[in-house]
Amino acid sequence: MGRLFGTDGVRGLANRDLTAELALDLAVAAAHVLGEVGSFAGHRPRAVVGRDSRISGQFLESAIVAGLASAGVDVITLGVVPTPTVAFLTDALGADLGVMLSASHNPMPDNGIKFFARGGHKLDDVIEDAIEARLREPWERPLGADIGHIQANGIAVELYETHLLRTLPNHLDGLRVVVDCANGAASAVAPAVLRAAGAEVIAIHAEPNGLNINENCGSTHLEDLIAAVLEHGADAGIAHDGDADRCLAVAADGSVIDGDHILAILAIGMHEAGTLAGGTVVATVMANLGFKLAMQQHGIAVVETGVGDRYVLEAMKAGAFALGGEQSGHVVMLEHATTGDGLLTALHLLARMTATGQSLAQLAAELVKLPQVLVNVRNVDKAALESSAEVAAAVAAAEAELGADGRVLLRSSGTEPVIRVMVEARSSEVAQRITDQLAQVVQSALPLP
Numbered sequence: 001m002g003r004l005f006g007t008d009g010v011r012g013l014a015n016r017d018l019t020a021e022l023a024l025d026l027a028v029a030a031a032h033v034l035g036e037v038g039s040f041a042g043h044r045p046r047a048v049v050g051r052d053s054r055i056s057g058q059f060l061e062s063a064i065v066a067g068l069a070s071a072g073v074d075v076i077t078l079g080v081v082p083t084p085t086v087a088f089l090t091d092a093l094g095a096d097l098g099v100m101l102s103a104s105h106n107p108m109p110d111n112g113i114k115f116f117a118r119g120g121h122k123l124d125d126v127i128e129d130a131i132e133a134r135l136r137e138p139w140e141r142p143l144g145a146d147i148g149h150i151q152a153n154g155i156a157v158e159l160y161e162t163h164l165l166r167t168l169p170n171h172l173d174g175l176r177v178v179v180d181c182a183n184g185a186a187s188a189v190a191p192a193v194l195r196a197a198g199a200e201v202i203a204i205h206a207e208p209n210g211l212n213i214n215e216n217c218g219s220t221h222l223e224d225l226i227a228a229v230l231e232h233g234a235d236a237g238i239a240h241d242g243d244a245d246r247c248l249a250v251a252a253d254g255s256v257i258d259g260d261h262i263l264a265i266l267a268i269g270m271h272e273a274g275t276l277a278g279g280t281v282v283a284t285v286m287a288n289l290g291f292k293l294a295m296q297q298h299g300i301a302v303v304e305t306g307v308g309d310r311y312v313l314e315a316m317k318a319g320a321f322a323l324g325g326e327q328s329g330h331v332v333m334l335e336h337a338t339t340g341d342g343l344l345t346a347l348h349l350l351a352r353m354t355a356t357g358q359s360l361a362q363l364a365a366e367l368v369k370l371p372q373v374l375v376n377v378r379n380v381d382k383a384a385l386e387s388s389a390e391v392a393a394a395v396a397a398a399e400a401e402l403g404a405d406g407r408v409l410l411r412s413s414g415t416e417p418v419i420r421v422m423v424e425a426r427s428s429e430v431a432q433r434i435t436d437q438l439a440q441v442v443q444s445a446l447p448l449p
Contacts, residue, residue, distance in 0.1 A: 004135075005128040007308040011103050011112035014056035018111050020063040027067025027099070029134040030115055033127060034097055048093060048153070050078035050086040051101035052185040052243045055210035056111045060101050064113070069148030070141065073097065078156040080208070082185045082244035083114065084341035085160045091120035091338065092159060102185070102243035105220050108213050120338040122310045161193045164344055167336040171198040172350050176234045178250075179346075180225040181206040182218025184242035190343055194238075197347060202232050214241065219248045219329055219342075226254045236353065236360045238346045239329075245309070246329035247342035249349060251361040259329040260291040261364040262349055266331065267323055268298055268366060269352045275322065275335075276300065282315045282324030282332075284308075285409055289424050290369040298366075307411065309340040370406065371428035373435040377419045380446040382412040385419055390445040391438075398423065398434045406431070408438065419446070 004010055010026065012018040035045060047068050051057035057080075065075050076093065078086065083100045090098030098116030106112075115123050115131075123131075142148075177199045181187040183206070191203040204224060205217035217224055219239040229237040229250050237250030249257035263283060270276035280301040283291060287304070295302050303319060305311040309330040316324045316334050325331035330340035337344055353360060385391065391410070398408045406425035413420055421438045425431040 009114035014111040023063035024067035031071035047097040050081040053208035072142040087120035105241040173198040186244035247345040277322040
């Protein structure tokens, strides 16, 4: 059996892989482990629990809350909120533990459980492994008044909105913005906070019904957002995923502004303002080579990490850096948040537009991206990737052909049963050809056992 925790919590098909029983057991184990590492020392433990809009979140929330309360943890339920809201309120409310129920950008039938420690930080691998090891162990159950209390927090979103607006360096007056809420957790808060910041807002896919989250919308399906930006003559479009920890954008001309562009725009702005700690930005191995070249041109150093905003955050904390992110749109602004926050990112991206008087396309032009092709190779043995001599030889040959004008990256997905093959080159034709060749080698060399 593989590790239960992936790169971003525990995910699976709700009610088959991710059951109410598993959710309850994880909540109990998390309460025990975090209590032992000192989070609950000297006071009655408290947790906050939120979820995105998918229907399975209702029964999973009930299971999580039941598990925590049965372990003696007082629980504050937040309802449908973005993931960064849970992280923020875990810290702001002095909670010992935060839990978010979401499968992010995954389809509606999936769901997931993300844990946050005191201060709103994602758990490291050691703590996750300890939680997994403690599942279903015998334990002494609290009784009477020692059982956890449960209450709802009706002002959670307002607290979060106020926090976001306080981070803004300037207002968004004069901007017309389309925001795609993915029929997810941002559906109410994203339009509200953009309007409060001064923007004229057109909201699309902001009517969640429990079943339509991420369905042909949001950060993984930008077609409707592009069309709406062009139709309404908007200055920019903003796309979130189901739990709103991501932000992608669309310029007025309909061009896509991905996480590399956004990270570059924010890094350059912070560097000019003297707020980019260490003159450094943290990015993952998936960042386009053009991003690194653009940062070099502006005198900004780049620290690379593995894929996942938790690893970006770890590197930021280790180096005392202020900004990091991923091509997928996870951006961490450590001065204001402990995790990727799509709404925070959108606000600061749009604020850069109003501060400079430049369009989003003009700001994004600082980064000239190399053509990049990414292929997901399915039904292969992920565990054998590192030990395959055949795959290693194919990668070496590809790297020799590309030289300094490109790069190759193969990695196993932490959330899906696939191996990702990514190639960058000076031309899209070369990138596509080498990607196809490597994908064929992976498919043939790594059959499932």
